[in-house]
Amino acid sequence: MGPKAIDVGRHPNIELLTYSEVEAVSGYVGNFSVKIRKKARYVDPEVCNSCNECAKVCPVVKPDEYQMGLGSRKAIYIPYPQAVPCSYILNMDDCLGTTPIACGKCADVCEQECIDYDDRDEIIERDVGAVIVAIGLDVYDPTELDDYGYTRFENVITSMEFERLICAGGPTAGHFIRPTDRERPKRIGFVQCVGSRNAAIGRPYCSNICCMNTIKDTLLLADHYPDLTNTVFYQDIRAFGKSFEDMFQRSKEAGTRYIRGLPGDIEEDPLTRNLLVTVENTTTGKLERHEFDMLVLSVGVIPPKDLAKISGLLTLSKTSDGFFLESHPKLKPIDAPTRGVYFAGFCESPKDIKDSVCQAGAAASRSGALLNAGQITVEAITSYIIEDACTKCGACASVCPYGAIIWEKGQFPVVVEAACAGCGCCGATCKSNAIVMRHFTDEQLIAQIRAILADKPEDKVFVFACNWCSYAGGDMAGISRIHYPSTNRVVRTMCSARVSEDMVLEAFRCGAPIVLVSGCHYADCHYINANRQTVKRVQRLWNKLDRLGIRPERLQLEWISAAEGQKFAKVMVQVEELRKKVTKEEIEQTIKALQEKPKKQRKAKSAKQTEASVSTP
Amino acid sequence: MTKKESFRCMMCGYEFEEPVEPGEDKERTCPMCRSNSIRHMKKRAVKDKTGESDE
Numbered sequence: 001m002g003p004k005a006i007d008v009g010r011h012p013n014i015e016l017l018t019y020s021e022v023e024a025v026s027g028y029v030g031n032f033s034v035k036i037r038k039k040a041r042y043v044d045p046e047v048c049n050s051c052n053e054c055a056k057v058c059p060v061v062k063p064d065e066y067q068m069g070l071g072s073r074k075a076i077y078i079p080y081p082q083a084v085p086c087s088y089i090l091n092m093d094d095c096l097g098t099t100p101i102a103c104g105k106c107a108d109v110c111e112q113e114c115i116d117y118d119d120r121d122e123i124i125e126r127d128v129g130a131v132i133v134a135i136g137l138d139v140y141d142p143t144e145l146d147d148y149g150y151t152r153f154e155n156v157i158t159s160m161e162f163e164r165l166i167c168a169g170g171p172t173a174g175h176f177i178r179p180t181d182r183e184r185p186k187r188i189g190f191v192q193c194v195g196s197r198n199a200a201i202g203r204p205y206c207s208n209i210c211c212m213n214t215i216k217d218t219l220l221l222a223d224h225y226p227d228l229t230n231t232v233f234y235q236d237i238r239a240f241g242k243s244f245e246d247m248f249q250r251s252k253e254a255g256t257r258y259i260r261g262l263p264g265d266i267e268e269d270p271l272t273r274n275l276l277v278t279v280e281n282t283t284t285g286k287l288e289r290h291e292f293d294m295l296v297l298s299v300g301v302i303p304p305k306d307l308a309k310i311s312g313l314l315t316l317s318k319t320s321d322g323f324f325l326e327s328h329p330k331l332k333p334i335d336a337p338t339r340g341v342y343f344a345g346f347c348e349s350p351k352d353i354k355d356s357v358c359q360a361g362a363a364a365s366r367s368g369a370l371l372n373a374g375q376i377t378v379e380a381i382t383s384y385i386i387e388d389a390c391t392k393c394g395a396c397a398s399v400c401p402y403g404a405i406i407w408e409k410g411q412f413p414v415v416v417e418a419a420c421a422g423c424g425c426c427g428a429t430c431k432s433n434a435i436v437m438r439h440f441t442d443e444q445l446i447a448q449i450r451a452i453l454a455d456k457p458e459d460k461v462f463v464f465a466c467n468w469c470s471y472a473g474g475d476m477a478g479i480s481r482i483h484y485p486s487t488n489r490v491v492r493t494m495c496s497a498r499v500s501e502d503m504v505l506e507a508f509r510c511g512a513p514i515v516l517v518s519g520c521h522y523a524d525c526h527y528i529n530a531n532r533q534t535v536k537r538v539q540r541l542w543n544k545l546d547r548l549g550i551r552p553e554r555l556q557l558e559w560i561s562a563a564e565g566q567k568f569a570k571v572m573v574q575v576e577e578l579r580k581k582v583t584k585e586e587i588e589q590t591i592k593a594l595q596e597k598p599k600k601q602r603k604a605k606s607a608k609q610t611e612a613s614v615s616t617p
Numbered sequence: 618m619t620k621k622e623s624f625r626c627m628m629c630g631y632e633f634e635e636p637v638e639p640g641e642d643k644e645r646t647c648p649m650c651r652s653n654s655i656r657h658m659k660k661r662a663v664k665d666k667t668g669e670s671d672e
Contacts (some may be wrong), residue, residue: 522644532642540625543655553627557654559644574628574652 002082009084015126019089023123025313028404028419029340029376030129040119042098043076045087047114050078054088054106054115062094064171068161070179071171076106076115079187081169090115130316130340130367131314133324134360135306136348140195140203140299147354148191148297149266154179156266156295158194159213166220178224178294180273185228185293188221189277190214191263192234196300202481205321207300208350215251222254230256231290233263233279241352259288266295267424301350314341315403317528324348325523334362337404337528338402339376341421343368381422381494387412390434396426399497401528408512423527424498428537440498445491452489457511458587461575463490464499468526469561470518476565477572484569485535485576488516495519497530497537502553504541509594513582514554514575521559554582622659628652 017036024035043054058074066073066080075094078086096102098117107115137449139160142150149156155178157165168174178185192214198209211234218230237258239248252258265278269291277290303322310319317325324347327335335341344360345351351359370376383405385396387479390412397407404419405426415426415435424437433442453460465471471492477484493499496519507515517538519531535557542552556578558571619636626632626647633648645655 386630524644529642539657552656553630556627563666571652574650578628 002084005082005084010404016084017124018084022310022313025131027127028416029338029370030418032044032128032131032340034126034128034131036124036126038122038124040088040092040121041087042092042116042119043088044114044116045085047112048087049112050086050088051111053109053111057109059103059105060094060096061133062091067171068158068164070161074290075569077369081484101136130342130373132342132344132360132363132367133310133314133316133347134344134363135304135310135335135347137301137350138304140207140302142194142297142299143250144201145194147266148263148295149268149275150297150301153266153268153273153275153295154186155268155275155293156297157188158297158299159210162217162301166217166224175223183573184225187229187292187294188231189275189290189292189295190217190230190232190298191295192232192237193262195300195302197235203300203302203321204237205350208238209352210298210300212244212247212352214242214296215239215244215247215256217296218251218256219247219254222251231292231486232258233261233277234257234258235260235262241354301346304347307347310347313399316337316341317401317525317530319349319523323350325528329525334359334366337421337526339369339421340370376418376422378417379422381424381437381439382417382420383415383422383424383426383435384417385413385415386434386436388434389432391432393431395429396435397433399425399530399533401425401530421527423495423530424493425495425527425530425533426499428500428503429533437494437498440493442500442502443506445498446506448491449503450510451584452491453507453510458513458582458584459487460512461485461488461514461516461572462507462512463488463516463575464496464503465490465492465560466496466526466531467494468517468560469520469524469569471497472562473518473560473564473568476562477568478565480565482565482569484572487576487579488572495525495527495530496534497527499534501537501541501544504595508550508554508590511591512588513587514556514579516556516558516571516575518558518560518571521561523560550590550593551586553578554590558584600612622657624660625656626652627656632658642666645661 008014017038019041019587020036020038022034023037025032027033054076055074060074060075061072062075063069064071064073064258076088076090076553078088101117142148142158164170165172166174166176176184192210195201195203196210197204214232218232221228221230237248239245259279259281260614261282263277263279267276269276275292275295277292279288281288316334319325324343325337326333326343326348328339336343342363344363345356392410392412394407394413397405397413401423402419402421404416405413406416407413422437424440427435427437427442453462471490473492496517499517504515517534519534520526525531538557541555545552545555556575560568560571619638621634622637622647623632623634626649629647629650629652631647631649646653647655
């Protein structure tokens with residue numbers, strides 16, 4: 001990666017800000033404003049010639065993070081050999097002190113006079129049109145899985161530590177030794193899936209890279225040390241990429257033994273410090289015991305620790321495994337749900353270098369296309385504010401998953417239409433009907449409800465279905481010819497969050513025996529996390545119905561994905577069973593309980609809205 | 618701090634308890650019928666940011 005980083009650093013159209021952190025992002029597609037903290041380096045990178053004289057005299061010795069703690073560094077150091085810019089950094093947390101100067105030796109020996117103890121963090125701002133999120137990954141820390149003895153036995157190391165030990169630029173200059181006696185080990189064991197595919201520790205996903213990394217390591221060892229024996233303990237070897245199977249076969253031909261089964265117990269011989277591994281070989285069904293000089297834990301990858309912060313800055317959401325959620329898993333795997341934001345690499349999902357490079361290229365291409373177009377097309381389903389009806393409460397801004405509504409206390413909110421995706425959550429939240437979602441207005445939806453329930457409402461199950469998942473789930477049930485009761489009547493909204501309390505109550509007022517609100521599963525929400533507002537709303541409605549003496553069971557909530565035709569049909573059967581239990585008297589009582597106040601209120605509000613919308617686009 | 622709280626399935630009526638973590642973002646499903654109509658029974662009437670309340 002070194003030469004690539006140098007190319008980036010020298011490119012006339014790329015400004016490389018290293019040792020910097022994004023503090024805030026505001027704006028929207030094409031008009032982002034990014035606030036960046038340039039951390040104090042205390043060394044001028046323009047002047048420093050990396051002569052290393054400062055590090056030679058520095059008295060502070062600390063574990064080197066880049067060498068996984070297997071080597072040491074000084075308080076003034078180059079983070080890693082190919083760092084760009086190739087300049088020293090003074091870590092103030094490690095330095096003996098500069099106010100007053102406790103040591104000052106580095107500055108004394110620096111002929112370039114590039115060390116400045118008064119250097120301070122700097123906040124800079126940049127205007128950008130698109131953002132590519134490429135924040136990488138963290139590696140699983142196996143200390144919590146003490147079954148493998150990582151915290152107890154020195155000769156149990158992780159795959160990352162192995163990389164440093166075998167690397168020519170590592171702490172042992174590439175001479176592979178084991179930590180306890182600094183002798184070259186003869187028998188190495190590799191344990192796969194440490195921190196991956198393990199639901200018990202909350203990491204059920206496959207880390208994607210560990211199998212091939214271990215296969216590569218076994219080939220490397222076989223090449224460097226032909227007398228060494230390698231054994232790999234695995235659940236499944238996932239060698240699915242181009243030439244991967246070939247590598248796997250070469251590893252086996254080179255003498256690596258692959259045993260299907262993960263170790264159950266690991267002990268250390270107190271004399272030799274060798275490791276005794278007990279494992280059930282699931283291929284033979286026998287319990288085996290193996291002795292190794294060293295054991296390498298093939299650790300999985302985890303979402304980077306900064307993911308939550310970036311998620312907040314760019315209004316992104318996460319999948320259940322903690323990585324960023326893409327706009328669409330198949331059709332828009334590069335795009336974030338927030339327009340103008342793209343993903344590259346691990347932060348979206350575990351992937352190898354090749355896939356990361358592909359995704360990075362695609363992200364660059366997508367953002368290039370966006371910026372070169374100079375203009376964007378917005379769907380005609382965005383929202384707008386009716387100022388005459390607005391009470392300036394700001395509720396709309398607080399629920400917008402895209403941050404597309406700008407509001408300050410005492411001011412009218414403003415919808416940034418370029419950022420609005422059209423979920424309609426704001427419109428359903430607004431108590432004063434001051435937000436209109438184009439083509440999915442309250443009036444239009446209420447009119448649909450009334451029309452559907454105008455005739456024999458007691459025979460119908462009223463369904464609100466979101467455009468992307470549950471409506472498509474209904475389609476799937478249809479095209480799959482799955483039978484389900486024909487009593488349901490569906491009103492489509494873009495998101496389940498568009499369904500307001502008033503719409504549900506209007507359906508009951510019109511005589512609906514059962515109302516079903518359905519949307520995407522949590523992980524599939526097409527509007528980041530708008531359907532969480534649906535849950536809150538339905539929860540409030542259940543409580544309200546209870547208070548009004550209406551059975552809350554008559555309001556149902558279901559998450560149905562586009563592929564779940566079977567589930568759609570099953571839910572329709574279930575709600576039909578519920579419908580049969582609702583009597584005419586119960587419906588009449590419900591209508592009576594809901595009749596008075598809300599209707600008057602809505603009439604007044606809609607009159608206000610109609611009046612205001614005459615003068616609004 | 619994780620706390621056990623009561624839930625009721627509005628589809629089949631099954632009542633159950635589940636740990637709830639502050640700020641969790643979890644899709645709930647009935648352990649009996651797999652429905653998502655899960656009512657949080659101990660939810661107090663609290664005004665949220667939207668100004669809407671249970672009461």
